[in-house]
Amino acid sequence: MVNTALDIASAAKRKNNRVGYYLGKAILYLILILGAVVFIFPFFWMISTSLMTLGETITRVMLPKVPQWQNYITAWNEAKFSKYFLNSTLIALGTIAGLLFTSILAGYAFGRIEFKGKNIFFALFLATMMIPESVTLIPNFLMIQSKIIPLPGGSWMNTYWALTVPFMANAFSVFLLKQFFAQVPKELWDAARIDGADHLRFLVQVVLPISKAPIMTVLLFAFTGAWNAFQWPLLVTTKEVWRPMMIGLWNFTSEAGPETHLLMAGAVITLVPILVVYFITQKQFTQGIATTGLKG
Amino acid sequence: MLEATTAEKDVKRKGLHYLNIREQLTGYLFILPAFLIIFIFGLFPIAYSIYMSLFDWGIVKGKFVADKNYIMIFGSWKNLLIILVGIGLLIAAEWVWKKAFRSNKNGEMIAKLLGAVVLLAGGGLFVTGWMQMAESGNAQFLNSLVVTLYYALGTVPAEIILGMVLAYILYQEIVGKEIFRMLYFLPYVTPSVTTAVVFQIIFSSRDTSLANRLIGWFGADPLKWRFEPKPFLNLLGINLKGFLAGPSLALISIILYGIWSFVGYNTVIFLAGLGNIPKETYEAAEIDGASKWDMFKNITMPLLSPVTFYLMLIAFIGTFKAFNHIYVMRTPSAGVSVVTASLMIFDRFYKANQYGVATAQAIVLFLIILGLTFAQNKLMSDKVFYG
Numbered sequence: 001m002v003n004t005a006l007d008i009a010s011a012a013k014r015k016n017n018r019v020g021y022y023l024g025k026a027i028l029y030l031i032l033i034l035g036a037v038v039f040i041f042p043f044f045w046m047i048s049t050s051l052m053t054l055g056e057t058i059t060r061v062m063l064p065k066v067p068q069w070q071n072y073i074t075a076w077n078e079a080k081f082s083k084y085f086l087n088s089t090l091i092a093l094g095t096i097a098g099l100l101f102t103s104i105l106a107g108y109a110f111g112r113i114e115f116k117g118k119n120i121f122f123a124l125f126l127a128t129m130m131i132p133e134s135v136t137l138i139p140n141f142l143m144i145q146s147k148i149i150p151l152p153g154g155s156w157m158n159t160y161w162a163l164t165v166p167f168m169a170n171a172f173s174v175f176l177l178k179q180f181f182a183q184v185p186k187e188l189w190d191a192a193r194i195d196g197a198d199h200l201r202f203l204v205q206v207v208l209p210i211s212k213a214p215i216m217t218v219l220l221f222a223f224t225g226a227w228n229a230f231q232w233p234l235l236v237t238t239k240e241v242w243r244p245m246m247i248g249l250w251n252f253t254s255e256a257g258p259e260t261h262l263l264m265a266g267a268v269i270t271l272v273p274i275l276v277v278y279f280i281t282q283k284q285f286t287q288g289i290a291t292t293g294l295k296g
Numbered sequence: 297m298l299e300a301t302t303a304e305k306d307v308k309r310k311g312l313h314y315l316n317i318r319e320q321l322t323g324y325l326f327i328l329p330a331f332l333i334i335f336i337f338g339l340f341p342i343a344y345s346i347y348m349s350l351f352d353w354g355i356v357k358g359k360f361v362a363d364k365n366y367i368m369i370f371g372s373w374k375n376l377l378i379i380l381v382g383i384g385l386l387i388a389a390e391w392v393w394k395k396a397f398r399s400n401k402n403g404e405m406i407a408k409l410l411g412a413v414v415l416l417a418g419g420g421l422f423v424t425g426w427m428q429m430a431e432s433g434n435a436q437f438l439n440s441l442v443v444t445l446y447y448a449l450g451t452v453p454a455e456i457i458l459g460m461v462l463a464y465i466l467y468q469e470i471v472g473k474e475i476f477r478m479l480y481f482l483p484y485v486t487p488s489v490t491t492a493v494v495f496q497i498i499f500s501s502r503d504t505s506l507a508n509r510l511i512g513w514f515g516a517d518p519l520k521w522r523f524e525p526k527p528f529l530n531l532l533g534i535n536l537k538g539f540l541a542g543p544s545l546a547l548i549s550i551i552l553y554g555i556w557s558f559v560g561y562n563t564v565i566f567l568a569g570l571g572n573i574p575k576e577t578y579e580a581a582e583i584d585g586a587s588k589w590d591m592f593k594n595i596t597m598p599l600l601s602p603v604t605f606y607l608m609l610i611a612f613i614g615t616f617k618a619f620n621h622i623y624v625m626r627t628p629s630a631g632v633s634v635v636t637a638s639l640m641i642f643d644r645f646y647k648a649n650q651y652g653v654a655t656a657q658a659i660v661l662f663l664i665i666l667g668l669t670f671a672q673n674k675l676m677s678d679k680v681f682y683g
Contacts (some may be wrong), residue, residue, distance in 0.1 A: 028465045035462055036479045039560065043482070045506060046494045060504040076618060106330035115323030121331065132617045132659040132665060134641045138348065138651055139341035148344065169333035199322050220485070228487040230620045235646070246489045250624065253493055260497050267490045278485050282478055282526040 043271075048085035050264035057260045068261070071099035078122055078255065083240060084248035089273070091163045093141075098168030099222045100215070105178025106169070108203050112189070122178075125171040133231065140166065141235050162236040163244065167226065173218045180214040213257060216284035223277050245270050342662070345655045353652035365656035371432030378425030385418025399568045437657055439632055440640035441664070446543040447636055448615040450551035451558065455611055456604065458555070459562025464596065467570045477567065477652050480560035491557060492624035496522065499549040499625070507549070517570070522625055525633040546630035550622055557621070558614075564608050569594070569603035601680045609672060637661050 049057060051067040075080070109115070110122050142148050144156045144166075156162040184207055192202045208215075230246045237243040249270050256263040278285075349365050352358035363373075370376045393411030430438050462480060466473055483491060498506040499521040508518040519531070524545035529536055531545060545552065573596065581591050619638050626634045635643070641661065645654035 002665065009554065021544075028468060028470070032462070032465055032476050035458075036476060039480055039483055039556070040490065042494050042556070043486075045498070049497070058504070060509070102330035102333060105326040109323045109326035113319060113323040113326065115320040118323065121327060124339065125330075125334060128334055130613055130640060130669065131338065131342065132613070132658070132661060133619065134617075134638045135345050135662045136338060136341035137642070138645050138655050138658070139344040140337055141645075142344075143336070143341070166333065166337040169330040171334065171338075174330055199326070224485050224487070226622075228489065230489050231623075231642070234365060246487060247488055249493060253496070253624075263493065264497070265559075267493050270490045271486055274486055286477065286568075 035121045039094045045265055046264050046271075049261055050268050054259060054261060071261050071265040075252075075256075075262045076269060079248050079252040079260065080240070081245070081248060081266070081269060084243055084245045085269075087242050088227055088245040090160070091229075091242070092223050094160065094164040095167045095226040096219060096222045098164060099170070099173060100218065102169040103177055103218060104171035104173045104203070104208070104215075108181050108199070108207065109176040110174065111181035112184070113199060125174055127171075129171045137231070137235070140232075144236055156236070158237055158239050158241050160242055161228070163233060163242055164226075166224075166232070167229075172221070176218060177211070180211055184210070213284045213287040216249055216281045220277060220281045220285050224274060227274055231287065323474030330380060345659055348651055349656035350660055351652050353655070355649050355651070358574055358652070361652070366660070367433075367651050368653060369429075369434045369437055369656060369660060371429050375425050375429040375433065378421055378428070382418045382420070382425055382456060385414050385421060385525075387418075387592070389415035389418055434657075436632065436635075437637070437660075440635050440637045441661075442539060443543070443547065443632070444616060444633065444636040444638075447546060447551060447554070447618065448612060450543060452608060452611045453552040454555045455558045455562055457609060458559045459607070460566050460600075460604070462559065462563045463566030463570060464592070466567055477564060480563050482560065483557045484561040488557065488620040489624055492553060492621035495549070495553045495556075495621075496625055499552075519545060520629075522546050523627050523629045525629065525631045544630060544633035546627065547634045550625050550634055553621055553625065554615075554618065558611065562611075565607060566600065566603060570601050573599045605672075605676050605680045607675075609669065612668065612672065616661065 048063055051069070052061075052064040052069055052071075054067055056064055106125075110118065110125075139148065144151075144162045146155045153159075153161075156165075188206055189202060192206055197205070227244075228246060229244060230250070233244050233247050234250075237247060249266055252266050253263060256266070348357075350360060350362060352361045352364070367373070389411045392407055392414055395407075425523050426438070439535060465514070466476055470476070500507075501518075501523045502508065502519040503518045505518075505521070507521055511519065524531070526544060527541035528545045529542050536542070577595055577599075578591055581595060586594070615636075618636060619642065622636060622639055623636060623642075626639070637657070638661070641654050643656045644650050644657060648654075
């Protein structure tokens, strides 16, 4: 008798707990979904607007009646994206190649080689992360015009070099790779050394193949950095020759004026390459952040 | 036996010496490419900025003017001195409040009284110095610092809290965790010019703009958003003046964009940080009968504090660097109410071609960032728990 009463009580409690559990879960999912809606809605809204007619953008329906795909072609032509798209792609590729080269070497040196003044150099590198662009922008602008030290080929205004070379190394990438490289077991290096390998061969044949995650992270950040660059290109491109995508979009905001559907179509176009690269590298990228971004 | 070891040691030392030099050279060689670029475009420009700030520098270098560009900011060095003494007193007040007279019996009360007095004095000096500076120095630049402060206070805490909440929820057993994380991170990786262009239209002053329709659901009248230079509080009917009036509605639009674009980054980093907390800690606490909230407060928060500190630092420095989205979202009618320090400096340089003045302002901004970072380090050091 007493037993059953206890049983009933505990069953009720369990049931209560379970209700509480599901209620709690439901609230959590609600918050998460609400968050997702807030983060995604501007993108949805951008795409939806890009497919509207001019009339629909003014009356502001949520979805276009008939998707106006030709908006994309109009925007592409009016904003002269053919040229800028190619420019941005080439700039991103050049920057990434340079950045990977410099930061893999430096990251390896900081992570695995003992040399005098290493800590000082590393501190100098890290210090640059704190420096606001406002301070470096003006001297760099003069530098690029060959006004401080003579540059090969004279002024770099409106050249490929001005848009790539200054971004071919940064402290963040070096730091990220250093963190990862330093964790490579010492036994691997000892074994490689017995086989007569030097640092360069060890780096290329052993370390790089197991470092996909951090390299992808660096790659994603380098690509988005190059593709999203705005302030610097605004300064150093006065002609169309090497003007990148973001400056094109910025100019298009004034040209498109009230034609928000075209502007949004242009905006979507600038977004596509980033989304493609993000979805490809996303897994390694989060892994890279998790394993290297924090420790140390 | 003994001889053998010394001989062995000798050989070893010579060999090591050779190896060591080789090793060192390899090290230098490996960092050389990165160092060259970072030095030329990241470190050298600081020194050159200081140099430029001492000249009457237009598009070309003019004559040496010593501290004139700085005087233009501060009005006079005396003003700066008053402010610095004020800040010094504020720091001293904190020390007195917490540490002084502890040997005395009534020490704590004396210390708190004295601390309060010093605090008032410091605050008074700071405000006086600031007012004098605004009068005789560059009021526009000082205003841009206030705008930057509003922007920092409006974005950083919200970004940290939202990021932590979302990360903590995602860390539970959640179906579709990866998808949520991916979506949250999207605003951070997408180009800021692109998304700012979208927010330009979301926060437009049209009656049918998304922002106006959203507040319309709650029965509010349409607002001018990006075009509204009036402080938000004044629009609500709270008539505060000066600093207390707070950011303009235009700046709030930009702050909302800032939060939207940055929360995902914090979430991802927090999530990684949570992953580093050993599961056993929670299990042990659960056995001891700790509630979820206890665990969050006593395990998660302290063990996550280095990450929180790192993110706060990054976010704070980030607000001083913020440029692209503010440049894209600003409107002429919002005027100086959205011009942060980095935009101010850019305009001085790019539109007005006053390179000397602009570099002096940039150096001041840099020193402020250094000071704040240092202060943040000091203040937080006893609250951060390094495992």
